[in-house]
Amino acid sequence: SLSERLQEIFRRLRGKGRLSEADVDAALREVRLAFLEADVNYLVVKDFIARVRARAVGKEILESLTPAQQVIKIVHEELTTIMGRAEAKLDRAAVPPSTVMLVGLQGSGKTTTAGKLGLYLRKQGRGVLLVAADLRRPAAVKQLQVLGEDIGLPVYVGTARDPVAVCREGVAEAGRRGLDYVLLDTAGRLHVDEELMAELEEIKAAVRPVEILLVADAMTGQDAVNVAKTFHERLGLTGAILTKLDSDTRGGAALSIRAVTGAPIKFAGVGEKLEQFEVFHPERIAARILG
Amino acid sequence: LLRRGKVDEEFFAELEAVLLQADVGPATTEKLLGRLKERVARERLVEAEVLKEALATEVLALFSSCRADLDLSARGVVYLVVGVNGVGKTTTAAKMAAHMRKEGIGVLLVAADTFRAAAIEQLETWGARLGVEVIRHGPGADPAAVAFDGLAAARARGYENVIVDTAGRLHTKANLLEELRKVRRVVEAGLDGRRLCSLLVLDATTGQNALHQAQVFREVVGTGAAVLTKLDGTAKGGVAIALVDRIGLPIALVGVGEGIEDLREFVPEEFVAALFG
Ligand SMILES: Nc1nc2c(ncn2[C@@H]2O[C@H](COP(=O)(O)OP(=O)(O)OP(=O)(O)O)[C@@H](O)[C@H]2O)c(=O)[nH]1
Ligand SMILES: Nc1nc2c(ncn2[C@@H]2O[C@H](COP(=O)(O)OP(=O)(O)OP(=O)(O)O)[C@@H](O)[C@H]2O)c(=O)[nH]1
Ligand SMILES: [Mg+2]
Ligand SMILES: [Mg+2]
Secondary structure, three states: OHHHHHHHHHHHHHOOOOOOHHHHHHHHHHHHHHHHHOOOOHHHHHHHHHHHHHHHOOHHHHOOOOHHHHHHHHHHHHHHHHHOOOOOOOOOOOOOOEEEEEEOOOOOOHHHHHHHHHHHHHHOOOOEEEEEOOOOOOOHHHHHHHHHHHHOOOEEOOOOOOHHHHHHHHHHHHHHOOOOEEEEEOOOOOOOOHHHHHHHHHHHHHHOOOEEEEEEEOOEOOOHHHHHHHHHHHHOOOEEEEEOOOOOOOOHHHHHHHHHHOOOEEEEEOOOOOOOEEEOOHHHHHHHHHO | OOOOOEOOHHHHHHHHHHHHHOOOOHHHHHHHHHHHHHHHHHHOOOEHHHHHHHHHHHHHHHHHOOOOOOOOOOOOEEEEEEOOOOOOHHHHHHHHHHHHHHOOOOEEEEEEOOOOOOHHHHHHHHHHHHOOOEEOOOOOOOHHHHHHHHHHHHHHHOOOEEEEEEOOOOOOOHHHHHHHHHHHHHHHHOOOOOEEEEEEEEEOOEOOHHHHHHHHHHHHHOOOEEEEEOOOOOOOOOHHHHHHHHHOOOEEEEEOOOOOOOEEEOOHHHHHHHHHO
16 A cells, blocks of 8 residues: 555665655655556646645655655645545526436446436435437437336436437426426547537537536546546536446546546446445545555 | 657656556556666667657567457357446447458357346347347346357357357456356357357556456456457557556457447557557
8 A cells, every 4th residue: 555655665764864855755756656556647646746745845744753654644635635525415406307417438337327316316305307318329218218117217218319309308398297306318428529529518508407417437547637627628517426436446537537627526336236326435535546 | 749859857757648648557657668768778869759769669569479369350259248347348249240240251149248227229239230130038137048048049050150248347246257257158168169259348448447357357257358449539548558568468459439330450550659649
C-alpha cells in the first residue's frame, strides 16, 4: 500500500537526520506512482502532486517525527477536498415530473443503471417512469422493458423513430400519470461523435432535465478526463454515477471525473443485479486509490 | 506535442506523458524509457525525431515478440468470446460472424449469455440481420447446456465455425469464473476436430485493470489472444503494450465502431502511429 511504501522511504531517509525538500520529492514520486497505477489521469496527478508538495514542503513534514503519516494525511485531506462529501440528492423540478437524463459511452452501464435508479427511487416511495430512448442498439428497448418488468416499473416505448421525440413523449406521459421522476435511458455514444452529442443537446433542450448524469465505468483509464470534460462542456453535467465498482479497479477515474467537471459522483453501481446500487462514498474511493 | 528539436530531461518528460496518457501504465512506460535512454547513450542519439523513431521501434519490438496469429478466415475453429461486462463481446461476435459469412464459411452463433436482460434477443437480432443461425435456450438456462447444444448443432448441420458469446463477468467473481470453466469444458468436449480459440474482449477505455482481467481470464479459460474494442474513441489503448510486456497476451483484432464492418486485424505499425500521432 502507499502508506507502507512511504514508511519505507522515510525509514531509509531517517538515518540522515533532518529531511530536505529532495527527500519530500522522493516521497511524492511514490505518491505519483500510486496514483498513476490507480488510473488517475496524468494531468490530474500532476496538479494534485503540486498541491500536496506546496503543503508538504513546510515545517510539518521536514521536522515531523512521523513524516510518512504526515504525507499520507496531507494526501488524504487533498483527496477529500477534491472528492467532496457524499451527495446523493437528486434535484426536484418545480412542477413534476423531474426528468433525469442518463448519458455516457457505450457499455458503461446506463440501461442497467436506469433500472437501478428507478428501483432506488421506487423504494423511497416515488412514482417512476423509465423511457427507452436508445433506438439504435439491437434489443436495447427490450432490455429496459425486461428490467422494468423485474422491478415493477412502467417503461415508455415510443413509436417515434427519433430519440428526441421519444423523450418528449415519455416526459409528457410521466406528467399525465402524475409521476415524480422520469428516467431517460439514452444510447451509448462517443463524446467525439458530433451528430450524437448534438442529439443529446436536442433532448436536453426538449425536456429540460433537472439532472444530467454521466454514467461512467469505474475501470476507465486516462480517457475519463476527455469523456467527462466533453460531456460536461456540451451538456452541463449535474452529477455522475460510477458503475462496476464491484470490480478490483482502483477507480482513479472517479478523481479525474470530479477534478475536471466539479460534478459530484452521486451513486455507485456495485453489481449486475438491480439492488446492487448505493450512494457513492468519496472516502471509500480515496482508500482504493491510495491502495 | 514532441516537436521540440533538442533532447533533454523535459523531452523525456514529454515522452513519458504521451505513454502514460495512452494508458501504457507506469511500469511499462519506465521500462520503455529506460531502454530508450540506453540506446541514446550507446548510439549517441541527439535528435528528437530520431529518439521518437527509436521509441516507436522499441514498442514495435515488444509487439513482434508476442504476436497473435489469428486468421478470421480460417475454417474449423470454435471461438469462445469472454470478458467483463459491457466491453463489446456480443457486437464483436456478430462482426466476426459477418466476416466469415462474407468469406463463404458456414458459421453458427451460440447465445450462451442466459443471464443479462435481452442478451439473447440482442444476438438474435444480429443473427437475423446477417442471415446467421443462432442457437439459444430461454433466459435463465444453464450456459453450459446452451454451449453443448450449440456444438451439437454444429456437428449435426456441418457448420465449419462456431462463435460462442458468453455473459459479461468480472474476473473477481469466483462463481462466474467457475461457470465459464464449465462452459469451456463442454465446448472442448464438443469440438469434433475443430480448433478452440478463446478470445478475451477488452475495452480500449479501460485502464490498468485490463492487466488483471487478462491474467485471470487466461488462467480460467486459456485466452490466447485479445480483441481491443472502441478504438474509434479517444482512448489510445496503450494497455495493449503492457499486456504484451507483462502478461504476454497479444491483441489479434481491434473494434473501431458499432457497425458490422468495424472489425480489423491488429496492425502494430498502425497502432504505434496512432499512439504518437
Ligand atoms: N458487475 C457489474 N456489472 C454492471 C454494473 N452495471 C452494469 N453492469 C453490466 O455492464 C454491462 C453493460 O450494461 P448496460 O446497462 O447494457 O450498458 P449501457 O451503457 O446501457 O450500454 P449501451 O447502451 O450499449 O451504451 C451489462 O452486462 C450490465 O449487467 C455494475 O455495477 N457491476
Ligand atoms: N464505438 C464503439 N462501440 C462499440 C464497439 N464494440 C462494441 N461497441 C458498443 O459497446 C456497447 C456494448 O456492446 P456489447 O456487444 O453489448 O458488449 P458486451 O460485452 O456483449 O456486453 P455484456 O454482454 O453486457 O457484458 C454497445 O453499445 C456496442 O454497440 C466498438 O468497437 N466501438
Ligand atoms: Mg444501454
Ligand atoms: Mg453481451
